[in-house]
Amino acid sequence: xNTLRTLALTGLLGLGLNTPLAAADWPALPEVAPAPAxxxxxxxxxxxxxxxxxxxxxxxxxxxxxxxxxxxxxxxxDNRPVSMGVHGKTGGRSAxxxxxxxxxxxxxxxxxxxxxxxxxxxxxVNPVEMGMSELEQxxxxxxxxxxxxxxxxxxxxxxxxxxxxxxxxxxxxxRTLITPNSPYDRFAKGDKKALSAQQRRGLETFxxxxxxxxxxxxxxxxxxxxxxxxFTDNEYVKRYxxxxxxxxxxxxxxxxxxxxFRVPTLRNIALxxxxxxxxxxxxxxxxxxxxxxxxxxxxLSDEEVKDIVAFLxxxxxxxxxxxxxxxPATPGWAFEVR
Amino acid sequence: xNTLRTLALTGLLGLGLNTPLAAADWPALPEVAPAPAxxxxxxxxxxxxxxxxxxxxxxxxxxxxxxxxxxxxxxxxDNRPVSMGVHGKTGGRSAxxxxxxxxxxxxxxxxxxxxxxxxxxxxxVNPVEMGMSELEQxxxxxxxxxxxxxxxxxxxxxxxxxxxxxxxxxxxxxRTLITPNSPYDRFAKGDKKALSAQQRRGLETFxxxxxxxxxxxxxxxxxxxxxxxxFTDNEYVKRYxxxxxxxxxxxxxxxxxxxxFRVPTLRNIALxxxxxxxxxxxxxxxxxxxxxxxxxxxxLSDEEVKDIVAFLxxxxxxxxxxxxxxxPATPGWAFEVR
Numbered sequence: 001x002n003t004l005r006t007l008a009l010t011g012l013l014g015l016g017l018n019t020p021l022a023a024a025d026w027p028a029l030p031e032v033a034p035a036p037a038x039x040x041x042x043x044x045x046x047x048x049x050x051x052x053x054x055x056x057x058x059x060x061x062x063x064x065x066x067x068x069x070x071x072x073x074x075x076x077x078d079n080r081p082v083s084m085g086v087h088g089k090t091g092g093r094s095a096x097x098x099x100x101x102x103x104x105x106x107x108x109x110x111x112x113x114x115x116x117x118x119x120x121x122x123x124x125v126n127p128v129e130m131g132m133s134e135l136e137q138x139x140x141x142x143x144x145x146x147x148x149x150x151x152x153x154x155x156x157x158x159x160x161x162x163x164x165x166x167x168x169x170x171x172x173x174x175r176t177l178i179t180p181n182s183p184y185d186r187f188a189k190g191d192k193k194a195l196s197a198q199q200r201r202g203l204e205t206f207x208x209x210x211x212x213x214x215x216x217x218x219x220x221x222x223x224x225x226x227x228x229x230x231f232t233d234n235e236y237v238k239r240y241x242x243x244x245x246x247x248x249x250x251x252x253x254x255x256x257x258x259x260x261f262r263v264p265t266l267r268n269i270a271l272x273x274x275x276x277x278x279x280x281x282x283x284x285x286x287x288x289x290x291x292x293x294x295x296x297x298x299x300l301s302d303e304e305v306k307d308i309v310a311f312l313x314x315x316x317x318x319x320x321x322x323x324x325x326x327x328p329a330t331p332g333w334a335f336e337v338r
Numbered sequence: 339x340n341t342l343r344t345l346a347l348t349g350l351l352g353l354g355l356n357t358p359l360a361a362a363d364w365p366a367l368p369e370v371a372p373a374p375a376x377x378x379x380x381x382x383x384x385x386x387x388x389x390x391x392x393x394x395x396x397x398x399x400x401x402x403x404x405x406x407x408x409x410x411x412x413x414x415x416d417n418r419p420v421s422m423g424v425h426g427k428t429g430g431r432s433a434x435x436x437x438x439x440x441x442x443x444x445x446x447x448x449x450x451x452x453x454x455x456x457x458x459x460x461x462x463v464n465p466v467e468m469g470m471s472e473l474e475q476x477x478x479x480x481x482x483x484x485x486x487x488x489x490x491x492x493x494x495x496x497x498x499x500x501x502x503x504x505x506x507x508x509x510x511x512x513r514t515l516i517t518p519n520s521p522y523d524r525f526a527k528g529d530k531k532a533l534s535a536q537q538r539r540g541l542e543t544f545x546x547x548x549x550x551x552x553x554x555x556x557x558x559x560x561x562x563x564x565x566x567x568x569f570t571d572n573e574y575v576k577r578y579x580x581x582x583x584x585x586x587x588x589x590x591x592x593x594x595x596x597x598x599f600r601v602p603t604l605r606n607i608a609l610x611x612x613x614x615x616x617x618x619x620x621x622x623x624x625x626x627x628x629x630x631x632x633x634x635x636x637x638l639s640d641e642e643v644k645d646i647v648a649f650l651x652x653x654x655x656x657x658x659x660x661x662x663x664x665x666p667a668t669p670g671w672a673f674e675v676r
Contacts, residue, residue: 057417337418
């Protein structure tokens with residue numbers, strides 16, 4: 001399931017803790033995300049992708065861009081339970097963070113897009129997100145903006161203004177959205193002072209109770225699918241309405257995929273409240289309690305929760321500085337929006 | 339009304355045109371906007387103001403920031419007839435551009451805010467814009483985000499997290515949003531090749547027919563109030579429903595202010611379609627025809643319209659590069675949005 005966990009144990013983290021931890025199980029986040037062979041990351045693609053990512057004109061109302069719900073000025077999402085698309089419409093799931101999404105095994109909560117390239121097309125034609133009737137309608141808007149042509153040509157050559165290339169550019173940009181050098185990462189690289197004593201206790205508890213089964217370093221999630229909730233006989237499942245969403249079952253139709261979701265990354269988790277696929281849980285400490293109960297059938301002491309939360313705060317990385325794109329104009333006219 | 343027009347005539351533009359133009363009437367845009375004595379522009383204020391400007395969390399839904407409707411990645415507004423605020427609500431007027439708003443004699447279409455500082459507070463509590471119930475409710479959110487404190491202290495000293503200081507910071511940021519060095523400006527500074535022959539003809543026509551009475555250089559608007567429409571007996575007034583909005587009358591209650599509006603700047607006008615206070619006119623050439631008829635009671639030939647539009651395109655300036663702000667987190671929790 002998770003190849004990262006199958007690495008040979010090559011050392012032990014000198015934590016001074018009760019349980020020796022294998023250093024090979026606790027690597028730091030790579031600073032560069034892998035790119036697929038058919039879409040190598042280039043500066044020209046990243047520049048174009050950044051523009052498209054921030055451009056709201058490809059939504060029905062002209063008000064919703066990728067960044068509206070996956071805000072890179074924040075934790076890569078919108079801090080709402082569920083996102084708000086065109087005309088104030090809302091869906092059933094909470095926006096996943098775009099930061100480090102390049103490391104995910106698949107995209108969307110139900111993994112219905114295998115790649116960032118595929119994912120980029122989804123929200124454009126989702127009636128509660130960007131609300132365009134079809135992808136070519138959105139692309140017609142891109143093509144109608146004279147200033148975009150040169151950026152497509154620079155990135156992809158002549159006659160390049162296609163939906164697929166737009167998606168490739170957005171994906172290339174998203175692959176630059178990596179947040180390395182969190183306190184955890186500095187710790188994993190040998191800076192033993194990078195984590196506080198409480199954070200080190202939290203790391204050990206996180207490991208000891210079994211969180212790492214799904215949320216393993218370096219990404220702490222994103223690399224496999226899992227049933228949620230696994231244990232349903234508890235107060236949380238009803239309170240937060242966790243059984244309402246069939247998860248990946250709606251994609252595959254396989255009974256074994258009922259309530260199965262892509263495990264979310266815990267990178268920058270302190271920045272992305274509220275929590276879970278439906279955004280029903282407002283705070284990180286409650287999210288930790290919920291996870292322990294629903295996935296491990298285990299109660300945690302207040303102290304354990306605090307320690308784990310402290311550790312999770314150590315997964316907040318460094319955000320690369322970004323320039324603000326200038327978006328080319330529709331000179332002397334505007335799209336008919338509704 | 340417009341002190342810029344009262345400058346002594348110190349020279350003539352060497353246009354090779356029929357009508358000699360006084361160079362003093364055609365200055366270039368200043369590169370720095372004036373700041374009020376009680377809010378001098380500082381780097382610390384600008385940095386804080388930029389963060390607040392891009393932060394959507396101070397709207398009821400957590401989705402609408404200043405930039406949502408006054409998009410600095412575009413022409414400083416949203417290319418919509420009227421803006422879309424929380425829950426997809428819309429109002430009756432088109433968002434004015436934030437670029438060069440620092441030169442305006444007053445803010446909003448009806449001039450109801452005397453300063454950028456006052457203006458910044460309006461949309462926050464407008465039910466169809468950011469939708470907060472009161473300014474202090476929005477400020478409570480700012481105060482609840484731990485990371486904002488240091489920026490307020492750096493900009494304003496201790497105990498500085500007030501509504502007025504937030505507005506001062508946003509205004510200070512907006513005063514940096516100046517677009518100098520348009521083709522017109524380079525022309526005004528002596529580069530005779532900066533305008534094409536058609537643009538020079540357009541400039542002369544623009545002057546000859548009387549547009550400059552309200553849209554005078556260097557700002558081409560923003561510096562006085564005027565009745566719109568002045569001439570009502572024409573096809574445009576009904577077609578575009580121009581009599582529906584009483585303008586400044588709603589602010590002052592004075593009959594003389596009925597249908598009076600702040601004259602908008604024509605700087606970057608090619609980027610800010612659709613046009614007029616109600617955004618009812620989709621294209622710039624139609625806007626030129628409408629203005630000639632409703633304000634000057636004059637028809638223009640197709641050639642004159644094309645020339646003026648060409649000149650107006652020469653008012654698109656250089657947009658300063660901007661860094662993207664990182665917004666401080668609500669660590670491990672999120673606001674309750676609705």
